[in-house]
Amino acid sequence: MAFQKPSHSVTKIHLKALRTNNFKILFALSFTVFINTFSFAQDIPNKEQKIERKVIEPTIIDRAEIQTDSLPSPEISEIKQDSTLTDSIKPKKDFLEHTVNYHAEDYSKFNQKEHKLYLYNQAKIVYGDMNIVAGDITIDYVKNTVYAKGITDSLGTYTQKPVFTQASNVIEPDSILFNTESKKALIYNTKTAQGEGTVISEITKKENDSVYFVKDAKYTTAQDLEDPDYYIKLRKAKIVPGKKIVTGFANIFIYDVPTPVALPFGFFPQSEKQTSGVIIPTFGEQSDRGYFLQNGGYYFAISDYIDLTLLGDYYTNGSYALRMESSYAKRYRYRGNFGFRYENLIMSERGFPDYANSTIYNLRWSHSQDSKANPSSRFSASVNLGSSQYYQLSNNQVNVSNRLNNTLSSSISYSKSFQGQPEVNYSVTATHSQNSQTEVINMTLPTFQGSVGRIYPFASKSGSKKGLIQNINLQYNLRAENRIQTTDSLFFKKEMWEDARAGFQHTIPLTTNFKLFKYFSVSAGTSYNEVWTFKTVNKYYDSVNEEEVEEDVDGFDSFRTYNFNTSMGTTVYGMFNFEKEGQDRKIKAIRHVMRPSVSYNINPAFDQYYDSYEVVDADGNTSANVEYSRFENSIFGQPNQTFSSSVSLNLSNNFEAKVRDKDSTATEAKKVVLLNNLNFSTAYNVAGDSLKWSPVRMTGGTQLFKNQLSINFGATLDPYALDSNNNRIEKFNIDNGGSLFRLTSGNLTASWALSNKGRTAAKDGLTDKNLDENLRGGGRDDDLFGVSEDFATQQMRDDKNQEEDETPTKFYHHKIPWSLRLAYAVNYSNSRRQNEISSHSLMFSGDIQLTDNWTIGASSGYDFKNLGFTPTQLRFERDLLSWRMNFSWTPFGDYKSWNFFIGIKSSILQDLKYEKRRQPDITL
Incomplete structure (x- = not known):
């Protein structure tokens, strides 16, 4: 490629003399005779066929003969007659492949002697996908080179540095020398963005559009490229933009000070898409399990819709842990994540009296469907199940914020609706609830619910419903459930399924509503209920063993009930x-x-569903007659015995x-x-x-201070008195010398979020990843129970989205942002004259940003009943520009520990980190 020399005087057009080729003329004439011999004049050529060019020998033709032809003769273009268009020799390539556009503010000067074009001040040249903007551009037509550089203004400042753009690659050097024919270039003092980082090089050799070579270059993710706080010095490196950087010996410099952290060779992937790779583990020491490697593994970028992370922990005493995390999403359809964690914990050494070995696991799955995917059906899942003591015994720091959770719960549901009159709906749900203290697990596998929409048999044809008769409506509801209650030790074992109970419940409510005296709304109705069950009970008294015996009876059985209700408001x-x-x-x-x-x-009363048995004493006398219902263990309850x-x-x-x-x-x-x-x-x-x-139940709530303070309270007031044994008696409390009501229970909860930046700053100290981890583990959506200490995977934060409150000025002006969250709860019990505070606690958490780079936070609480602090966490964070430092400390309690971390924010270099921690000593 070369640039065409422009002329500033006149435009010269060179005419080339035409030369007759006798051989070609004779060949054309013979070819024409051949065609005329074997063709017909009246044949209409096909439009897809190519009409061959013909050269006709000049002859004298009578005009009368022309007029007798039925078809008019088309005019023959001289251009089509040109025999050079069918020449078998390919024409030479144009001197320039693309149009050259150039512009300059001050002048564009061409030196005919030197064959150079000079562009000065705001110079710009565009050729194909190449674009150069600079203060001074010189084009050499002999050497086919372009030299671009900046200009120096009157104050001696170097301005208008070149900006070289080719395709998607943008280079901003001090100067550049580009060869238009070989596409090679020498770039001086360049700063090239490569992925999340930038390569700073004094001399860069551009081999072609996809390969660069640099020497003694700097690679950094710092924002200040003039004075980077750190960089990796690349002695020799090959750069393939958008793909990779391959380097020889490289080591880290911090503020131009070399460090011993070095690599004999390195590979930096620069793909814009997610790629698979190794995850470097964290090392440390725990007093009762030895040295460990934690959270090391491999990341699999399976596709644009799903990924997979495999992590593992290993302790020198033999303990180990495995983690599998996967996220998936499809736009406008669904998104979710899946996680499985397994830990084999060993305490002490085999043969010692305190030796213990246990396994814990946790399974989590979250799935949500986009509302646009299918308006008539919906599938969702929120699963959190596993060992009851998983969060309490886990060694992994990611579970810190969920250690105080007492309940694990799960729900998987699918619902479908069929439009029409009436509308039909059904849903299938599987639920799970697990108490970490009692280790009791309640499950429904599954629950089926179906319903037929309301039917108005007496409504008018116009659709409007007025009065008592027209508002009469009925519907049908079906609920089928298979309920299982087990313990943690029997979970998913054979014994778990033996105690399963199943049943069906059919309900048909018939209701109506109308206005009474214009201001009162009245509703009345009746409901029919039928229950099917497949397991009942039979009770009898065993006189031999002198005990009551209860046995299960397998088989179908059912009962039917109904009731009436009316209300006015x-x-x-x-x-x-x-x-x-x-x-x-x-x-x-x-x-x-x-x-x-x-x-x-x-x-x-439905006493027909009740039976009785006699209790006989040792003398053969009947001491008691016990009534029972064979449906008393039914999952939908038993019918009423009394009216x-x-x-x-x-x-x-x-x-x-x-x-x-x-x-x-x-x-x-x-x-x-x-x-x-x-x-x-x-x-x-x-x-x-x-x-x-019945006791009077009072509840209330309000919000104060622009909804920052939320208060909820409740109380139970009993009108009856107590006897000497603290049992309720048929005597009002006021008649027994007391007040009108007796306070039997009360509760008060309050939560207050304070901040000097408004109410929206109550969660400023938390990232979305913190909250997701808390909620997925069944915890709170705040940091009152602490936050996850998995700093290694949370170091990258989107600082670009953080807006500055004020534009920096030359004058010193600094605010100290802070936020405080309080949660207060107190419960009072006096049902049997105990007159005690059953629970009384205050939880608090907060963050304060002392400077632009220093942030400290804390989460703690105090139990006023037991006079002790709840698990406390102190957090310190330092923003080191391109680095982040975190220190988390639990100073006392069962989970006494600390964790120190420092690492680079950028995800491309997140393995450059140092983490040191002291694990809590947890007793199995």
Whole structure:
């Protein structure tokens, strides 16, 4: 490739003399005679056929003969007659493959003697996919080279440095010498972005579009390229943009100071897509398990939709652990993640009295379906099951935030709806609940629920429903369940399935609603319930062994019940106005909304489903007659033995206030919520023989300080007194010398999120990865129980998305961002005159950013009942520009430990890290 020399004076057109080739003329004439001999004049040529060019010998033709031809003769173009167009010799390649565009602000000068073109000030040249922008560009047409450099202004500043762009590669050197024919270049003092890093080189040799060679170059991920805080010095390296960097001997420099951290050779992948690779483990020491390697393994980039991470831990005393993590996603369809963790824990040495060996595991799966994927069906999963003590005994630091969890729960569900009149829905769900303290596991494998939408048999054809008759509706519900209760030691063993219980429940509710006296809403209905079960019980008294015997009876059995209910409610609005003419009071008015309701329920007695057996003493006398229902172990309960008729009373309240707005430009008063809800409920058993009134249950809640403080409270008030044995008696407490109600229980919870940056900063100290790890383990969505200490996989944080609150100025001005989260809970019990605080605790966590780079945080709590601190975690974080340093410390308690980490933020160099930790001494 070469640049065409422009002319600044006149345009010269060189004409080439035409030369007659006798051989070609004779060949064309003979070819024409051959065609005319074997062709027909009236044949219409096919459009796809190529019309051969013909040279006709000039002859004198009579005009009359031309007019007798039925087809007009087409005009023959002279261009088509040119025999050179069918020449078998290929034409020479154009001097330039592409159009050359150039521009300069000050001048464009061509030196005919030197055959050079000079462009100065804001110079630009575009040729194909090559683009050079610089202050000074010189083009040499003899050597086919382009030399670009910057210019020096009046203050001596070097400006307008070249920017060389070819395809997707962008290079910003001090100067560049490019050969347009060989496509090779010498680049001086260049900074080339390669993936997440940048290569800084004094001299770079560009071999072609895809290969560069550098010497004594620097590779860094620092943001300040003029003075990088660290870099890897590459003595000799080969760069393939977008693919890889291969280097010889290289070592790390920190602020131009060499370190002994070196490699004899190195390979840096630069693929824009995720790639597979080795994950370097963390080493450390634990007092009871020896030295260890933790979280080492391999990452598999299976495809753009799914990946897989395999990790392992090994301790010198023989303990080991395996982890498998996988994430998958398909846009507009679904996303999820899967994880399995297994640990074999060995304590002490074999033969010692404190030797112990145990295995723990944990399985987690989360799947969510995009709402756009299928509007009529949905599949979701949230699984967290395994050993009950997994989070408490695990050695892995990633589980720190979930050590206080007492419950593991899972749910997998699929639902489908069929549009129509009526609508039909069904769902299949599998659930799991596991208590880590009692190690009791409750499962439903599966639960089937089906329903047919409401049917209005008496509705008008117009679709509107008015009155008692037209609002009569019925529907059908089916619930089938297979329930299993087992323990941690029998999980998924043969004994687990032996105690499984299954059943079906059919429900047909018939309801209606109407208005009464214009202001009251009345609803009434009845419900038919039928239960099928496949296992019942039989009880009898064994007089030989003098004991009651209960045995299971396999086989189908069923019972049917029904009930009646009606309710009436209304809404009452009250306004307390505090405004007076001529006064601008702060509180304008208080609005009170009351929603009272009363309901009446009748449940008939179904004593036909009850049996009895006699208890005979040693003398043969009947000492007792025990009644029981063979359905008492049914998963859907047993039918009522006695008739019940009860009235339920409910009252809900809402309080709001209108206050003067601080904004003087506001035209209306500001609305403030005083109480979100204040509810009272009780019941009266009309058919009961004693203790007809149920305790009054009071609940309430509100939010204060712009919703930063959330308060919820509740209490239970019993109207009946207690006897000397602390049992309820048929006597009101006020008649027994007490108050109207007796406080039997109470609870208060409050949570407060404070920050000097607003309420949205309550979780500033947490990353999305922290919260995901907490929630996937069944924990909280905050750091009150601590945060995960898996710093090695969390060091990369998107700092680019963090917006600065203020533009930096020359004047010193610094704010100290902070956030504080508080959770307070107290429970009071007095059902049997114990008059005690059953639980009383305060949990708190917070973060404070002392400087732009230093952040400290803490999570702890205090148990006022047991007078002790809850597990405490102190966190220190230092932002070292391209590096991040973390220190986490649990100073006391069962999980006393610390963890120190320092590593590079960039994911491409995340294996350049140092981590030291002291594991907690956990007793098996």
